[in-house]
Amino acid sequence: MRLKNTMYSMMVLFMGLFQASIAKAEGIDAAVNAVFASSTGWFVSLIFAPLPGTSFPWIVLWLVVGATVFTLYFGFVQFRAIGHSIDLVKGEYSDPKDAGEVSHFQALTTALSGTVGLGNIAGVAVAIGIGGPGATFWMILAGLMGMASKFVECTLGVKYRNEYKDGSVSGGPMYYISKGFEERGLPGGKFLAALFAVFCIFGAFGGGNMFQANQAHAQLSSVIGDYPGWITGIIFAVIVFLVIVGGIKSIARVTEKIVPFMGVLYVGAGVVILLMNIDQIGWAFGQIFEGAFTGLGVAGGMVGALIQGFKRAAFSNEAGVGSAAIAHSAVKTNEPITEGLVSLLEPFIDTVVICTMTALVIIITGQLVSDPATGLYVLNEAGTAIATQDGSSGVALTSAAFGSAFTWFPYILVLAVVMFAFSTMLSWSYYGLKAWTYLFGEGKKAEMTFKVLFCLFVIVGASASLGPVIDFSDAMIFAMAVVNIIGLYFLMPIVKKEYISYFARLKSGEIKKFK
Amino acid sequence: MSTTLIVGIDGSEAGARALSYTKRLATLIGSDCKIEVVYVIEWSPYSFQTPEENAQRNKQREKAISIANERIVEPAIKSLQDEGFAAEGRVLHGKVAHLLNSVAVETNAEQIVVARSSAAGFTSRVFGSVTANLVMSSTVPVTVVS
Numbered sequence: 001m002r003l004k005n006t007m008y009s010m011m012v013l014f015m016g017l018f019q020a021s022i023a024k025a026e027g028i029d030a031a032v033n034a035v036f037a038s039s040t041g042w043f044v045s046l047i048f049a050p051l052p053g054t055s056f057p058w059i060v061l062w063l064v065v066g067a068t069v070f071t072l073y074f075g076f077v078q079f080r081a082i083g084h085s086i087d088l089v090k091g092e093y094s095d096p097k098d099a100g101e102v103s104h105f106q107a108l109t110t111a112l113s114g115t116v117g118l119g120n121i122a123g124v125a126v127a128i129g130i131g132g133p134g135a136t137f138w139m140i141l142a143g144l145m146g147m148a149s150k151f152v153e154c155t156l157g158v159k160y161r162n163e164y165k166d167g168s169v170s171g172g173p174m175y176y177i178s179k180g181f182e183e184r185g186l187p188g189g190k191f192l193a194a195l196f197a198v199f200c201i202f203g204a205f206g207g208g209n210m211f212q213a214n215q216a217h218a219q220l221s222s223v224i225g226d227y228p229g230w231i232t233g234i235i236f237a238v239i240v241f242l243v244i245v246g247g248i249k250s251i252a253r254v255t256e257k258i259v260p261f262m263g264v265l266y267v268g269a270g271v272v273i274l275l276m277n278i279d280q281i282g283w284a285f286g287q288i289f290e291g292a293f294t295g296l297g298v299a300g301g302m303v304g305a306l307i308q309g310f311k312r313a314a315f316s317n318e319a320g321v322g323s324a325a326i327a328h329s330a331v332k333t334n335e336p337i338t339e340g341l342v343s344l345l346e347p348f349i350d351t352v353v354i355c356t357m358t359a360l361v362i363i364i365t366g367q368l369v370s371d372p373a374t375g376l377y378v379l380n381e382a383g384t385a386i387a388t389q390d391g392s393s394g395v396a397l398t399s400a401a402f403g404s405a406f407t408w409f410p411y412i413l414v415l416a417v418v419m420f421a422f423s424t425m426l427s428w429s430y431y432g433l434k435a436w437t438y439l440f441g442e443g444k445k446a447e448m449t450f451k452v453l454f455c456l457f458v459i460v461g462a463s464a465s466l467g468p469v470i471d472f473s474d475a476m477i478f479a480m481a482v483v484n485i486i487g488l489y490f491l492m493p494i495v496k497k498e499y500i501s502y503f504a505r506l507k508s509g510e511i512k513k514f515k
Numbered sequence: 516m517s518t519t520l521i522v523g524i525d526g527s528e529a530g531a532r533a534l535s536y537t538k539r540l541a542t543l544i545g546s547d548c549k550i551e552v553v554y555v556i557e558w559s560p561y562s563f564q565t566p567e568e569n570a571q572r573n574k575q576r577e578k579a580i581s582i583a584n585e586r587i588v589e590p591a592i593k594s595l596q597d598e599g600f601a602a603e604g605r606v607l608h609g610k611v612a613h614l615l616n617s618v619a620v621e622t623n624a625e626q627i628v629v630a631r632s633s634a635a636g637f638t639s640r641v642f643g644s645v646t647a648n649l650v651m652s653s654t655v656p657v658t659v660v661s
Contacts, residue, residue: 100579100608102572103560105561106564167571168571249568327569330566431566
């Protein structure tokens with residue numbers, strides 16, 4: 001109860017300060033930016049603090065160690081079980097009597113629509129721009145390792161979900177941490193679960209909302225011409241409001257159908273560009289491998305490439321963050337492990353396939369400026385990132401790369417970014433809502449408060465400049481991973497037990513194919 | 516040995532015609548004929564859904580089954596039983612043509628009776644009609660009532 005009151009007070013205070021600042025400031029965008037940067041900076045610094053005596057953020061090591069531990073503990077499950085994962089998605093083990101329930105395919109694609117998006121388009125460009133082509137290598141490695149993290153969290157998400165009498169379900173780290181810790185007789189489960197929920201709410205406002213609105217505005221203004229961010233913010237906020245508050249499902253349904261189409265179009269265009277430059281693919285991979293261990297002149301060298309690769313991979317596929325466990329928990333299955341196995345395909349599709357393709361297109365189309373004499377990349381004037389052909393970064397860099405092959409593609413990309421941003425917002429509005437109702441209880445008043453706040457943050461995100469928004473988004477998403485991975489360490493023996501039992505029954509023929 | 520007839524209904528006038536024709540067939544076959552009424556809710560496990568829809572899916576599924584039973588299948592069974600026919604029914608989720616055939620195979624049915632739906636024009640030209648799909652894919656004889 002005290003936690004509830006404190007959270008409400010914090011929210012009201014934050015919104016009050018925010019509104020007061022806007023009223024006093026001359027420009028709305030400037031006011032939002034100033035308040036935003038000053039109020040979140042301390043948390044960002046804490047999350048990204050470097051390890052003593054190095055420039056390596058402790059949080060990146062935290063994710064890497066987590067993914068490595070899960071990979072080793074489950075004996076490289078991501079490589080050994082991927083064939084079975086595909087069979088599960090194809091429905092080969094789905095009981096026909098369960099038709100009409102949420103299938104493995106649906107749980108996977110729903111979770112993917114929350115992760116595939118700006119991370120794959122803007123995030124990769126940021127990683128390559130700062131860390132050079134070598135960042136791609138670390139990104140792929142992080143994607144492959146992250147598959148094990150996703151496997152553990154999504155298995156637990158299904159195992160410990162709440163199934164209500166009316167047939168609806170709620171799941172995610174807050175449920176498995178609190179129930180799992182209690183089952184194992186461990187203390188602190190409820191505290192960790194509540195802490196996760198708090199971070200998840202801010203993660204939903206940050207990476208799941210403001211970052212999306214911010215980048216959607218950047219794309220729109222690059223095509224239409226420069227105009228104030230709050231205009232995009234208000235338009236987006238109204239549409240999001242209509243869906244999540246007004247319950248206009250048709251908008252959500254249209255989005256859910258267009259987004260996969262945009263994804264296929266994006267990947268298709270990337271594949272065509274790669275085929276057009278097939279002779280350079282070997283060179284591009286050479287740059288990726290060489291850059292991974294030498295940095296090829298980027299700021300921070302090899303460590304710089306590694307940090308960028310791991311950071312953007314984590315932000316893109318969210319492995320270890322815990323968000324996917326919320327999305328996957330609605331599947332119909334009596335074997336929680338099956339959803340874990342399906343979920344491990346998510347980082348593979350998101351990072352290993354789509355992110356790598358974006359990176360290859362940027363490298364092959366020659367967007368990054370290098371010195372022909374030394375072969376090293378040339379840094380921009382500030383010395384913070386690699387100089388690009390037209391000085392662009394983020395989405396604009398990806399857009400320029402695709403646009404160099406197809407002049408019309410930047411227009412398609414604008415639409416893709418806007419649709420991806422919108423679909424990610426809808427997914428995160430749900431994740432955030434689940435965390436919110438975990439803290440404040442299910443109820444129309446509590447739900448409405450969250451939904452209205454979510455819409456307000458859309459305006460903040462579109463108005464603030466990219467730097468503070470990216471920092472805040474990353475910090476919140478990674479803060480979720482801190483709590484979630486602690487939970488996963490303590491609960492992984494439960495997953496191991498399920499894993500051994502499932503594969504023993506599969507081998508003995510007790511678990512049969514239906515198709 | 517009894518004879519089973521499968522009749523696909525959808526709550527429309529076309530479904531009623533199929534049911535009416537099945538009664539005639541059953542009368543001709545005699546007292547050992549059993550009618551299996553099947554209502555299929557069109558569903559694909561490969562559709563795209565929002566997280567909210569997924570969370571509510573089980574609830575929505577149960578609701579859809581209950582409504583279909585209450586409004587369409589149970590009244591049809593009752594009318595058949597009132598007229599002295601042995602009848603059973605079921606509501607299923609999936610592809611209509613595939614499921615009608617599956618039920619027919621499972622119950623060792625003699626034939627499937629459906630009515631030609633009123634849906635025509637562009638949609639059926641592009642995607643093919645349910646009736647046409649059933650006729651093409653069924654492993655059991657199919658009667659299409661016009």
